[in-house]
Amino acid sequence: MMDKSLGARLFEERMNQRENERLASKEKKNVVESNETMVERVRYFSEILSLKRGEIEHSLNAAVHLNKEDLPEHFNKVSDELQQVNRYLSDSSLYLPLYNIRKAQEQVQDLQQRSEILEEQLLPKKKFGFKQRKMKKLLKDDIIPCKIEDLVDSVPKKLFSMQLYNDNSCGFADKEDEELIMKDKDLEGKDVVLTNLRRCRVRLYGTPSTLHMTSLTSCEILVGPVSTSVFLDKCTDCTFVFACQQVRIHNNRRCNFYVHVTSRSIIEDSKEVRFAPYNWHYPELEEHFVKAGLDRDENHWHAVDDFNWLALDVPSPNWSVIEEPDRVVDWR
Structure with missing residues (x-):
């Protein structure tokens, strides 16, 4: 009886150890799979962002070859494309590491600045009215405690943070x-x-x-x-x-x-x-x-x-x- 009891206890301990090892291995596997999923999400996001940036850069390069009467509509489309990229970046920020978010913000802000400068060169008078009109659409008086006039000259720095506040x-x-x-x-x-x-x-x-x-x-x-x-x-x-x-x-x-x-x-x-x-x-x-x-x-x-x-x-x-x-x- 003593030997049987000892054998039973050893068997039980061995089974418990194996079960603990199995659970630890499963948990480690889950974490590894989670990290692999994160890498895949970052890769997919980078590919989409690169594609969108390329489309906007192509539109900006094409602007210098357009007739002046076609430029207002063209820059409106560029602005809409930039807002779409900002929304995509905002949605993706829920699962991206902070480093990738900041890097993407910098890239999008560079495009925004380039668009602003190009519009200033090609349509200097149109730029101010267009920018103020866009900001009015983005702001909500009861949500954002600031004035439109304070933001008109700093759109490239503010646009990303403003995307959370819209007509909806x-x-x-x-x-x-x-x-x-x-x-x-x-x-x-x-x-x-x-x-x-x-x-x-x-x-x-x-x-x-x-x-x-x-x-x-x-x-x-x-x-x-x-x-x-x-x-x-x-x-x-x-x-x-x-x-x-x-x-x-x-x-x-x-x-x-x-x-x-x-x-x-x-x-x-x-x-x-x-x-x-x-x-x-x-x-x-x-x-x-x-x-x-x-x-x-x-x-x-x-x-x-x-x-x-x-x-x-x-x-x-x-x-x-x-x-x-x-x-x-x-x-x-």
């Missing part, structure tokens, strides 16, 4: 100690922007297209299903509850995330961020999940890629899971 934008800016609410009819298909809020409670009952949150401090943000992506930058001591396809978290500190996300979350330059599954409820929630096109059964809330942590065999110290006893369950 809504949201809240520059608020303190307020409860802020938006309903379904005001949110559906909108690009929602929350910026420079302090100690605010925000409730968004609906299905935005995108959600951008910057410079939030000690806020509680609850959002219905977002159709596409969520982007956060420079948020501190906040709690976020949202559902989306993909999320990019940049430069955040001491924030909690209750998320339903159908792809892996991405964090960068962030510390002390914690994750738990999405658990907000309101009467129209199920209807809004369907409207947003999100799969209720697919939630990768615990799958997080940290761009600042490349070790394959050691978990990132920058994020953790909120243990069940510590999770908020009643959002009033």
Whole structure:
């Protein structure tokens, strides 16, 4: 009996060791596959950006050979192409490393500057009116606390950051100690922007297209299903509850995330961020999940890629899971 018991224990220990080795190998394989996927995404993005840049450069080279009466329409098309590239860059920033984003920004800004200079040479009077008209279309008075006149002479530097604010934008800016609410009819298909809020409670009952949150401090943000992506930058001591396809978290500190996300979350330059599954409820929630096109059964809330942590065999110290006893369950 003693020998049999000892043999059984040795067998059990051996099986447990093999199981632990299998799980470790699987985890390492998942991380390697994730890194390979990232390399492929960067390669694909670079190819598309190179193609778009080539098309714009060709258009700029062709401008010097056009009749003067054809130039206004030609530069309008160039401007539209630049805005398309900026939107592509904004969407891609959710899964690109910061280095690639900054490099792409520089390349696009170089094209913008070249376009501005060429238009100045070929249509000096047209340029000012055209640029001011374009900026009016991009700005929202209740979102961006600046004047059009202050930006007219610095479009190349400002254009990329301005792309988040457009005719489809809504949201809240520059608020303190307020409860802020938006309903379904005001949110559906909108690009929602929350910026420079302090100690605010925000409730968004609906299905935005995108959600951008910057410079939030000690806020509680609850959002219905977002159709596409969520982007956060420079948020501190906040709690976020949202559902989306993909999320990019940049430069955040001491924030909690209750998320339903159908792809892996991405964090960068962030510390002390914690994750738990999405658990907000309101009467129209199920209807809004369907409207947003999100799969209720697919939630990768615990799958997080940290761009600042490349070790394959050691978990990132920058994020953790909120243990069940510590999770908020009643959002009033």
